[in-house]
Structures are given as C-alpha cells and as structure tokens.
Amino acid sequence: MSKREKLYKLVAKYKKKLKLTDIAINIVIAEDKVQQFRKRGRKRKAVSDCYAEVIEESIDGKEFTIFIFKSAFEEDLEDTVIHELSHILLHPMRNAAENLITNMDISDKKKKKLFDKFDDQEHKVVNNIIKMVRK
Numbered sequence: 001m002s003k004r005e006k007l008y009k010l011v012a013k014y015k016k017k018l019k020l021t022d023i024a025i026n027i028v029i030a031e032d033k034v035q036q037f038r039k040r041g042r043k044r045k046a047v048s049d050c051y052a053e054v055i056e057e058s059i060d061g062k063e064f065t066i067f068i069f070k071s072a073f074e075e076d077l078e079d080t081v082i083h084e085l086s087h088i089l090l091h092p093m094r095n096a097a098e099n100l101i102t103n104m105d106i107s108d109k110k111k112k113k114l115f116d117k118f119d120d121q122e123h124k125v126v127n128n129i130i131k132m133v134r135k
C-alpha cells in the first residue's frame with residue numbers, strides 16, 4: 001500500500017469513528033505550512049500543528065482541508081490523522097470560544113493568553129480522544 005493509500009484509509013476509518021461522516025474532508029499532502037499558506041492564502045481559521053494543518057473551507061463548517069506535511073509520514077501517521085480529525089470535531093467549540101474571547105473588553109495580550117489557554121485545553125481533549133478511539 002502506498003503512503004497516500006494508507007493516509008486515505010486512515011482518514012476514512014477515523015472519520016467514521018468520530019462520526020464526522022456528514023463533513024467533507026479534503027486531504028492534501030504538503031511540503032510545509034509556509035508553502036501552503038502562500039499558495040492558498042489563509043482561507044479560514046486554521047489549526048496549525050507540527051505535522052499537519054486544518055483549514056475550514058466553508059462557512060457552515062461542513063468542509064475542511066487537512067494539509068498533512070511530508071514529515072508526518074516519518075512519525076505516527078495514525079495519531080496525526082486522529083489528532084487533526086479531532087480538531088475538526090471540536091471546531092464548533094473553538095469557533096464559539098474564539099468569538100467570545102474576541103468580543104471581550106480586554107487587551108489583545110489578555111485575549112491571546114486566554115486563547116492559548118483554550119488551545120492547551122483543546123489539545124488535552126484531543127490527546128484523550130486519540131487514546132479513546134485508537135485500538
């Protein structure tokens with residue numbers, strides 16, 4: 001099985017497990033994040049990780065693109081796939097948190113601190129999801 005086939009198989013498997021079947025997910029194997037942002041422009045909020053990045057393609061949260069970096073194939077690809085799909089699963093919550101924080105009457109520095117805290121918490125949940133669904 002080629003790397004690409006393995007990747008598509010993993011995405012299909014965990015998309016089903018995480019009940020994301022009504023969401024369209026495009027997969028792009030990318031060189032690195034900088035190149036992708038330059039190429040596509042920052043469409044919508046992206047989740048940016050070490051081995052992948054997620055971009056929301058539609059305003060209703062029904063279509064996303066996962067950019068998997070080539071470096072991901074040297075790491076645990078299964079973990080990376082579940083990780084990025086979990087971000088898609090949690091995306092409505094992240095959106096709501098972002099809206100709340102953005103509209104708060106506090107300094108940008110404090111807003112950033114709150115968002116970083118949210119991001120840390122989201123990653124704790126993501127890591128738990130990986131443990132729960134991976135068999």
Ligand SMILES: [Zn+2]
Pocket residue numbers: 047048049083087123126
């Ligand atoms: Zn992440």
